Amino acid sequence: MKKQSLAMKRAMERNYNKDSEWYCQFKYTNVNGIGYEKGVHRRDPSSVIKVGKTYYVWYTKSTGQSVGYESGDLEAKVFAWDWSEIWYAISADGLEWKECGVAISRGRRGAYDDRSVFTPEILAHKGKYYLVYQVVQHPYLRRSKESIALASAESPEGPWIKSDKPILEPADNGQWFGDEDNRHLVKSRGDFDSHKTNDPSLFFYNNQFWLYYKGYPMGEQLNCAGRETKWGVAIASHPEGPYIKSEYNPVTNSGHETLLWEYNGGLAALLTTDGPERNTIQYASDGLQFDIEAFIEYPPEAGGPYRTENPNLHPLEGLRWGLCHQINSDWHYIKKFDVDEKTKYLCLNKENH
C-alpha cells in the first residue's frame, strides 16, 4: 500500500485540494479624499453602499497621535480609535472621495458613548439607514468594556438618531482578579465576548436582523495562533433590538474585524489577522455553521466591501471591491481593494487555459 504522510492525510481530510471558486487574490489602490493625511487617522471603513448614483462610506476618524496607557493621564488618547468620531464620504467611482463631515459624534460627558465612537457598519433597509458602531465610555482603561450601539436615519446624510443605550454588550460572566487595571488578570474568564464586543456588521437575513461582531474574553491569552478573537452573532426582530446572542456563539474560531457578504441564501466571511483560521474565506449556508472555502494571501484589513445588488452572480460578487485600512504607517488611512479578476477568471475558466 502506498505510504501516506501525516501532511497529505490532513490535506485530504480537510479538503485542501478542492476545486474552489472562492479563491482569489487582491489588488490595492490609493484613494483621494480619505487617503493618507498627516495628523489624521481614518480607519475601519464600513461597507460601501450606493444610493442613486453615489457611493457612501462611513469610517472612524480622529486627530493626533495616540500615546498608549503609559502616561497615566485619563484624558490621553490611548489608541488611534480613541477620542474618535464617525465621518462619512461620498464618491462617484470609488477612488475620488469627498469627505462630507461627521455622522456620529461622541455623547455628552457621562453618556454611554462619551469617550469614543468608531468602527461603523451600514445597513440600508426599507428606505432607512442603520449605522452600528462601537462605543466606549470615559475613562478608556485596559479593563474598559466595549459595546455596540446603533443610530438610524431617513437619509444617508443623516440626521442620525442614536439608540438610548448600547444594543449589544459583552457577556457579564467573567471576574477580574484584583484592582489593578490589568486585563490579563482574572479569577474567571467568562464567555468568548466577556471583555469586548467589537466590529459590528448588520444584515437583514431570513427576515431578522443579524448582528455579527468580534469578541474578546477577559483575561485574553496567546494561543497556538496568537490572539484570541472569535466572532459571534446576535439576532433581533427589530433593528434596535433586543438582540439575542446565538446559542452557537462563537460562530468562528478566528478572525479580527468582521467582513461578511450574502451569497446564495447564506453568508460568506473573510477572516483575517487572528486565530488558527485567519486569512480564510468561509461560508455558512445558514449564517451559523461556517466552513473554510479558501485560504487567502494578503487579504484587505478591516475591509468594507461594496454591498452589491446582485450577490448571487458569483461566490465572490459581494467581495468584488471595497475599502480597507492601512495601519502600518504613522497615520492610518483608507485605500481601495479589488478582487483580482484574473484569479477569479482562472477559477471559472480553467478549461480554457
Ligand code: AAL
Ligand atoms: C480594530 C477593530 C476594533 C478594535 C480596534 C478598533 O481594527 O478590531 O476597532 O477595537 O481595532
